[in-house]
Amino acid sequence: MDFLAYIQSYANPTKGLPPFSINLITNFTDEVLEKVLGGMCLSEHLHPTITRAPYKQYPLVLKDTSDVLYTSKPDISFIFFDINPYQHGEFTDSSKHIEETLSDIRTYCEAIKTLVVVSLSPLPYNSPYGHFFSDDPLFARAKEWNDRLVALSKEVSNLYVFDTNTIVYRLGEERVRDMRGSYAFDIPFTNDFFVALGHEWLACIRAIRGRSRKCIVLDLDNTLWGGVVGEAGPLGIALGPGYPGVAFQNFQRTLLRLWERGIILAIASKNNLADVQEAFKKNPHFVLKEEHFAAIRANWDDKSDTIADIARELNIGTDSMVFIDDSPLERERMRKERPEVLVPEFGAAPEDSIGTLLSLKVFHQMSLTEEDKKKGKMYAEERQRTAVLKTTKSKKEYIAELGITMQIFEGAENDIARVSQLTQKTNQYNLTTRRYSEADIRRLLKDGWRIYSAKVADRFGEYGIVILALIAPEETEAMLDTFLMSCRVMGRDVEFAFLEHVIRKLHAAGFKKMTASFIPTPKNVPSKDFLPDAGFVEKKGGKKSVKEYALDIPSHLKGKAKKKLPIAIVE
Amino acid sequence: MDTLKKIFSSVLNVPVSSITDALSPEIAEAWDSLNAIILLTEIEKAFKVKFTFDEAMAIRNFGEAVALVRSKGIQL
Numbered sequence: 194m195d196f197l198a199y200i201q202s203y204a205n206p207t208k209g210l211p212p213f214s215i216n217l218i219t220n221f222t223d224e225v226l227e228k229v230l231g232g233m234c235l236s237e238h239l240h241p242t243i244t245r246a247p248y249k250q251y252p253l254v255l256k257d258t259s260d261v262l263y264t265s266k267p268d269i270s271f272i273f274f275d276i277n278p279y280q281h282g283e284f285t286d287s288s289k290h291i292e293e294t295l296s297d298i299r300t301y302c303e304a305i306k307t308l309v310v311v312s313l314s315p316l317p318y319n320s321p322y323g324h325f326f327s328d329d330p331l332f333a334r335a336k337e338w339n340d341r342l343v344a345l346s347k348e349v350s351n352l353y354v355f356d357t358n359t360i361v362y363r364l365g366e367e368r369v370r371d372m373r374g375s376y377a378f379d380i381p382f383t384n385d386f387f388v389a390l391g392h393e394w395l396a397c398i399r400a401i402r403g404r405s406r407k408c409i410v411l412d413l414d415n416t417l418w419g420g421v422v423g424e425a426g427p428l429g430i431a432l433g434p435g436y437p438g439v440a441f442q443n444f445q446r447t448l449l450r451l452w453e454r455g456i457i458l459a460i461a462s463k464n465n466l467a468d469v470q471e472a473f474k475k476n477p478h479f480v481l482k483e484e485h486f487a488a489i490r491a492n493w494d495d496k497s498d499t500i501a502d503i504a505r506e507l508n509i510g511t512d513s514m515v516f517i518d519d520s521p522l523e524r525e526r527m528r529k530e531r532p533e534v535l536v537p538e539f540g541a542a543p544e545d546s547i548g549t550l551l552s553l554k555v556f557h558q559m560s561l562t563e564e565d566k567k568k569g570k571m572y573a574e575e576r577q578r579t580a581v582l583k584t585t586k587s588k589k590e591y592i593a594e595l596g597i598t599m600q601i602f603e604g605a606e607n608d609i610a611r612v613s614q615l616t617q618k619t620n621q622y623n624l625t626t627r628r629y630s631e632a633d634i635r636r637l638l639k640d641g642w643r644i645y646s647a648k649v650a651d652r653f654g655e656y657g658i659v660i661l662a663l664i665a666p667e668e669t670e671a672m673l674d675t676f677l678m679s680c681r682v683m684g685r686d687v688e689f690a691f692l693e694h695v696i697r698k699l700h701a702a703g704f705k706k707m708t709a710s711f712i713p714t715p716k717n718v719p720s721k722d723f724l725p726d727a728g729f730v731e732k733k734g735g736k737k738s739v740k741e742y743a744l745d746i747p748s749h750l751k752g753k754a755k756k757k758l759p760i761a762i763v764e
Numbered sequence: 765m766d767t768l769k770k771i772f773s774s775v776l777n778v779p780v781s782s783i784t785d786a787l788s789p790e791i792a793e794a795w796d797s798l799n800a801i802i803l804l805t806e807i808e809k810a811f812k813v814k815f816t817f818d819e820a821m822a823i824r825n826f827g828e829a830v831a832l833v834r835s836k837g838i839q840l
Contacts, residue, residue, distance in 0.1 A: 197774035197806065204777040204794070224798050371805070377817060378801055384809065
């Protein structure tokens with residue numbers, strides 16, 4: 194979609210989309226930005242309500258906790274103060290304004306608690322000081338503002354920084370700044386800039402809504418290397434020194450870096466599997482090795498079937514996948530059969546591949562945890578587990594064979610980032626799909642909530658912290674606000690062993706009853722039977738939109754000896 | 765002409781078929797000062813031309829916008 198399409202869509206919003214509330218706080222005329230951002234939310238199937246700070250009044254409204262900005266309950270806030278070095282303004286006049294505004298932002302973040310994304314100001318790389326622009330006091334002022342914001346974001350947990358200079362690097366200052374607009378209307382930026390900025394902000398929205406993509410499914414011939422391996426042979430494909438081989442090699446390097454930070458890679462190729470495996474083994478120029486791929490499918494099946502098959506095997510949704518293929522026919526077919534898969538235009542020139550992939554802006558996360566960095570390795574371990582599954586007869590035997598151990602934590606102080614991330618990313622095995630920021634989790638702990646999480650491992654490797662229960666105490670009742678589990682450990686009965694342990698803990702703490710609910714979403718079908726299977730009783734007269742359950746703790750524990758699960762628990 | 769009509773249609777949220785030379789702020793409800801700015805910047809971008817501020821502010825209807833774009837040597 195382009196600028197015009199976004200503003201038109203904002204004027205004609207689609208009905209029936211989930212609501213999404215945004216606060217927009219800037220120091221310029223920001224109605225155009227509002228329209229672009231609103232159109233982008235609609236393109237992500239969210240219905241935006243955008244509350245803007247009135248023009249030039251941010252110093253007042255940020256200090257006024259009764260202002261509508263504070264009462265609008267934003268899902269996310271975007272703050273962007275532009276320091277235009279060519280125009281007189283409060284930020285260039287005195288450093289006092291910087292201090293005051295930093296303090297206002299801190300106050301705002303602490304009160305608002307949900308994610309606040311502050312955008313750094315574009316810096317001037319042209320000044321009366323010529324090449325010595327860093328000596329220019331106005332440059333120094335703008336730089337100081339940006340540096341102080343970065344420092345503030347390290348102290349305030351719900352403050353996240355986006356640097357608009359990344360857009361300036363890409364487009365150039367003349368395509369970013371609109372001086373006539375700045376002087377005449379106080380709109381200091383071009384429409385192109387607003388679109389680019391909107392895309393970056395949208396990446397943050399996707400991340401907090403659990404809509405970032407998790408997996409890249411790749412074609413091989415003329416995508417991961419040049420030429421057709423079936424014809425050119427393992428050493429005849431273009432990969433390695435010289436053009437175009439080096440372009441393919443560097444594309445692989447970028448994919449490897451995505452893998453290292455937790456993006457899953459898979460292959461869907463129309464080829465003979467033996468040819469593909471031979472290429473990986475014999476060609477010395479591969480940056481990516483077979484072990485980096487969670488699934489390798491080389492066959493002659495329809496790729497829309499192949500991708501669904503890979504999604505099933507990895508326990509992820511096809512809507513969390515990106516499909517990269519140089520063939521326009523394959524792309525068209527995938528878009529038609531699986532519209533939820535993201536299929537970017539891709540092809541002709543291999544030197545453009547990296548730019549195409551990274552400019553999608555769909556792999557963002559608000560934090561990177563240890564689990565993310567190990568994820569690629571975990572999926573490789575998963576392929577070994579699948580081999581065990583094929584040799585064992587029953588699920589019970591399979592679980593026993595894996596040798597699962599579970600280490601349970603209470604409190605979560607050590608791993609707030611991971612606890613928050615689990616609530617933001619888990620869609621399938623999630624009873625209530627409630628999203629919590631790190632600041633939210635801290636608040637829940639302060640309010641006396643009980644937070645249990647567990648690290649799971651087996652003989653093939655560690656899964657990290659993959660299961661979580663957030664419990665609100667209500668006298669002797671324990672309300673299970675959130676219960677979720679990463680799809681990586683689904684089908685191993687880990688959730689039952691974990692819940693049993695939590696129930697014992699609650700019993701020891703004097704709780705008599707547990708209540709829980711299941712809120713159906715299009716994605717959480719895998720967890721719909723968890724509560725009844727675990728012994729909870731459904732309350733009569735429940736609504737379709739939410740099912741209520743309860744469990745009497747003493748009688749649950751007195752009940753018939755539960756089938757012993759072959760899962761070792763460490764505390 | 766299609767490009768110009770598409771810009772007016774998208775910004776003012778009116779069907780392309782309803783765009784005549786007489787289309788003006790009095791007829792199109794959405795033609796306010798902000799959308800006038802958006803029309804200006806999008807026309808300049810689409811045709812790679814630059815108007816002076818006075819030229820742009822003088823536009824009173826679609827017909828005058830067409831004439832202004834043509835005056836920059838653009839075939840519509």
